[in-house]
Amino acid sequence: MDYNERNDWDERYRKWKEEKDRKKRQEEARNDESKRAKIIEFIKKEEEKVERVVGKEVKDIEKEVRLHKGVVIGIGIFLILIILGVIIYVNYDPSKIRYQYIDIEVRNASGLPMNVYYKERSLFSLSGWESMLKQGNQSDRLYGNEQYRKIIFDDKGKAYTYIRLEDQIRLEPLTMDPGKVTRIGWFSSQSDVRIEDNIRKEYKKTSVSLGFDNVEINYLIPKKENYFKVMIKADNYTDFSLGFVLNGYDIYLPNGSILINDHQNVDLNKQVDLIVVGNLTENEKDFLKNKVGSEDKKSKAIQLNGTSTSFDDTDYEIFVKNDSAIIVFSEMPTRFENLFKWNVFRIGVDQGNNAYLVILDNANLTYSEDKLDWIINDRYFNGSANDYIDLVLNKMGEIE
Amino acid sequence: MKFHLSERERVIWEHAKHVFSFVFQTLLVIFLLTLLIKEFYPDKVNAYFNINWFMIVVIVFGALSIIFPAKNEEIREEKEPTWKDKVLIIALAVLGGIIIYLKLRNLGWIGIVIPILGALIIGLLSWLVLTEKNEDQDNENTLG
Numbered sequence: 001m002d003y004n005e006r007n008d009w010d011e012r013y014r015k016w017k018e019e020k021d022r023k024k025r026q027e028e029a030r031n032d033e034s035k036r037a038k039i040i041e042f043i044k045k046e047e048e049k050v051e052r053v054v055g056k057e058v059k060d061i062e063k064e065v066r067l068h069k070g071v072v073i074g075i076g077i078f079l080i081l082i083i084l085g086v087i088i089y090v091n092y093d094p095s096k097i098r099y100q101y102i103d104i105e106v107r108n109a110s111g112l113p114m115n116v117y118y119k120e121r122s123l124f125s126l127s128g129w130e131s132m133l134k135q136g137n138q139s140d141r142l143y144g145n146e147q148y149r150k151i152i153f154d155d156k157g158k159a160y161t162y163i164r165l166e167d168q169i170r171l172e173p174l175t176m177d178p179g180k181v182t183r184i185g186w187f188s189s190q191s192d193v194r195i196e197d198n199i200r201k202e203y204k205k206t207s208v209s210l211g212f213d214n215v216e217i218n219y220l221i222p223k224k225e226n227y228f229k230v231m232i233k234a235d236n237y238t239d240f241s242l243g244f245v246l247n248g249y250d251i252y253l254p255n256g257s258i259l260i261n262d263h264q265n266v267d268l269n270k271q272v273d274l275i276v277v278g279n280l281t282e283n284e285k286d287f288l289k290n291k292v293g294s295e296d297k298k299s300k301a302i303q304l305n306g307t308s309t310s311f312d313d314t315d316y317e318i319f320v321k322n323d324s325a326i327i328v329f330s331e332m333p334t335r336f337e338n339l340f341k342w343n344v345f346r347i348g349v350d351q352g353n354n355a356y357l358v359i360l361d362n363a364n365l366t367y368s369e370d371k372l373d374w375i376i377n378d379r380y381f382n383g384s385a386n387d388y389i390d391l392v393l394n395k396m397g398e399i400e
Numbered sequence: 401m402k403f404h405l406s407e408r409e410r411v412i413w414e415h416a417k418h419v420f421s422f423v424f425q426t427l428l429v430i431f432l433l434t435l436l437i438k439e440f441y442p443d444k445v446n447a448y449f450n451i452n453w454f455m456i457v458v459i460v461f462g463a464l465s466i467i468f469p470a471k472n473e474e475i476r477e478e479k480e481p482t483w484k485d486k487v488l489i490i491a492l493a494v495l496g497g498i499i500i501y502l503k504l505r506n507l508g509w510i511g512i513v514i515p516i517l518g519a520l521i522i523g524l525l526s527w528l529v530l531t532e533k534n535e536d537q538d539n540e541n542t543l544g
Contacts, residue, residue, distance in 0.1 A: 072415060072418040072419050072422055075419050076419050076422035076423045079419065080427060080430075083457055087449060087450065087453055087454055087457070090450070090453070091447075091448060091449055091450040091453070092448055093446075093447050094447065096443050096446055096447035097443070097444065097447045098443060120443050
């Protein structure tokens with residue numbers, strides 16, 4: 001074999017080899033491409049699947065969010081209403097809601113206190129204990145109580161009663177039936193008292209019935225006004241004085257004079273004195289004194305001071321304390337009792353008449369020598385006291 | 401302790417958490433308004449409400465909403481305060497000052513100084529709350 005022939009074979013072999021490798025690579029490339037295409041197709045399919053699943057979940061979440069707001073707000077409001085409803089239902093107390101501007105709260109308690117509120121502030125108190133009723137010749141407190149005597153015995157078994165006063169405890173021999181009750185006032189039974197409120201669009205009526213003899217105290221309180229009327233009803237009464245308690249008020253009289261409130265509650269800086277009345281030896285007195293309760297013995301002695309005045313046929317009285325003032329009057333000139341010692345005042349209410357009380361709001365009072373009357377300047381009125389009284393009488397007449 | 405809840409139970413529980421949060425926020429606002437009204441009309445409020453009971457209910461719902469916090473879905477965008485925000489802050493500060501003054505006017509000169517300081521504090525705090533940057537969001541922005 002010559003070299004040329006050999007080279008020719010080598011060359012042909014090399015070309016064949018190259019061609020074979022090329023074809024193999026092409027084949028491999030085709031296979032790779034096919035695999036890639038398959039993978040891509042698989043990924044695409046998987047992506048579609050994931051998208052389908054995730055999309056559904058996303059849609060579900062979106063649906064839940066929309067549902068959430070309506071349901072949450074609905075249930076929330078429902079819960080809040082229930083909570084507020086329960087709190088209001090449990091705590092609702094109509095007695096705390098005051099009729100405006102004036103309200104009267106009658107309490108069936110000792111002394112039958114009738115508190116007067118002005119713009120939700122307790123101002124003063126009308127009182128069954130301090131009111132006096134006269135039937136025939138007999139006069140007594142309108143509403144009182146029943147009292148039994150307190151009894152103690154000495155070492156020989158003799159009975160004594162003891163009475164507690166402002167500055168002393170007085171021990172006296174018992175001279176009457178100890179079981180006999182001391183009754184004070186025309187009425188004293190709380191179970192007989194009936195209190196009724198009747199609220200209408202323009203006014204409130206409060207009726208206090210004391211049980212028998214048709215005795216009633218009726219209040220007529222116009223809505224959003226600063227005055228009210230007190231009507232007394234009783235069979236065949238000859239005299240009635242409406243009592244009220246006003247602490248620290250001076251009194252302005254129609255003639256221009258002023259009664260300064262000289263009430264004093266003096267602390268005597270000592271304990272109450274124990275006084276035994278009767279012919280007893282010192283030892284016997286000491287024995288009795290030791291029988292008195294320690295709390296009574298320890299109580300401090302006080303002394304109440306204050307002048308008392310009364311007037312007949314007076315048009316009105318104005319009670320004044322700082323810028324707070326109250327006019328008290330009746331249809332006709334009537335009598336007034338002023339007891340500064342106890343800060344108790346009374347106005348006479350004759351048959352067919354009523355008592356009126358006007359609460360002056362932020363009042364300024366000056367006396368006019370021309371009109372011979374007090375000039376009132378308050379939140380609701382500017383003029384003389386008599387003009388104010390006429391105005392109130394007219395307005396009250398319109399309500400009825 | 402973790403409970404395994406079904407899908408339905410989870411949805412109900414999420415709703416309940418939102419209800420706690422909503423009821424707490426609403427009751428808190430009503431409670432604060434009631435307290436404010438009570439300062440001026442104590443008898444009227446006392447006739448209807450026992451404020452202590454009300455407070456207990458608010459505390460209970462407050463505790464529930466803290467123990468079981470609702471997921472916040474809304475991400476609020478931070479915006480620069482607008483003129484409406486500024487007017488609101490000033491109005492609230494003035495209103496607060498007036499309320500404090502009405503309660504303290506009987507105290508003389510100090511009854512004027514305290515409302516002014518109160519109004520300034522209300523305005524300042526409102527402004528700080530309004531312009532407060534959300535640190536988490538800032539960090540995210542910085543880190544890219």
